[in-house]
Amino acid sequence: MTSHPLITVYMPTHNRKQMAATAVDSVLAQDYPNFELIVVDDGSTDDSWEFLQQRYAAEPKVRLLRHPQSQGACAARNTAIAAANGDFVTGLDDDDVFYPDRLSSLMAAYQTGDAMVCSGYLWHYGTASKACFASDAIIELEQLLDLHTLSNQALVPTASMRALGGFDTQLAAFQDYDMWVRLVARFGPARRIGHISYQVNAGHEAGRISGSPKRLQAHDDFVAKHRALMTARNLHNQAFYRHSMQLLPMSLWQLLRSWRFGLQGLKLRYYLKQKFAWLSRLRLKWLQKGWRGLFD
Numbered sequence: 001m002t003s004h005p006l007i008t009v010y011m012p013t014h015n016r017k018q019m020a021a022t023a024v025d026s027v028l029a030q031d032y033p034n035f036e037l038i039v040v041d042d043g044s045t046d047d048s049w050e051f052l053q054q055r056y057a058a059e060p061k062v063r064l065l066r067h068p069q070s071q072g073a074c075a076a077r078n079t080a081i082a083a084a085n086g087d088f089v090t091g092l093d094d095d096d097v098f099y100p101d102r103l104s105s106l107m108a109a110y111q112t113g114d115a116m117v118c119s120g121y122l123w124h125y126g127t128a129s130k131a132c133f134a135s136d137a138i139i140e141l142e143q144l145l146d147l148h149t150l151s152n153q154a155l156v157p158t159a160s161m162r163a164l165g166g167f168d169t170q171l172a173a174f175q176d177y178d179m180w181v182r183l184v185a186r187f188g189p190a191r192r193i194g195h196i197s198y199q200v201n202a203g204h205e206a207g208r209i210s211g212s213p214k215r216l217q218a219h220d221d222f223v224a225k226h227r228a229l230m231t232a233r234n235l236h237n238q239a240f241y242r243h244s245m246q247l248l249p250m251s252l253w254q255l256l257r258s259w260r261f262g263l264q265g266l267k268l269r270y271y272l273k274q275k276f277a278w279l280s281r282l283r284l285k286w287l288q289k290g291w292r293g294l295f296d
Contacts, residue, residue, distance in 0.1 A: 040079050124202060
């Protein structure tokens, strides 16, 4: 393997040509010299396909593929992974962006024996941003089954991704979490680096491609799929996560009972968030729209 193995970046897109162009341009701006980008238009019904062809058909590092009808983001990712020439693959959502050292920093961190490498990321609300998981860590399976402590995108050997059949298109949500669990279960621990090289743009009005109205059912399906791997601690913490997804109140007694299963900081923050819900709502408005959001 060369000092700069070929990395394939896969990117699904659907009816979001301007955001997709920003995402593509962020990949083309990488300081890593050896990559290809496969964009899969997942049955767009506007002029996205024509726009992408016009803009990128002559770009040697970009390949454009298309599903005539929409099959979902995971099917689009799998189409790109099947077509990848790279020794490694990594993903980008069409409403997010890479920072210029995204590929080089992930590749520099990868070590033989890592199931995958991911990084911290910046969650951009619209006005303000928050750094997420911006710390180095080696993530073992039991820790990962407690909580999704990786990120939505990772650098993975292409052969490993293909060996597991790619992303599960039957899940309505948690597809990345499911993929990482399967990779860690088969190939060993994951490596996370604190360096932030990916920005999640959550402030736009178009809705994220990974969003799903069937999120609770998808979580049930995820837990059922991996239940045989889960300890009592894992099951308790997955139940807490489901509780938090539903924005249900948490009593002090529930907090204390849950304490022995770990994730104490997360649970305490959730308890306080529910206790002071009005303050949490104000904070979210400020993150999304700045000071003017407080008076909307």
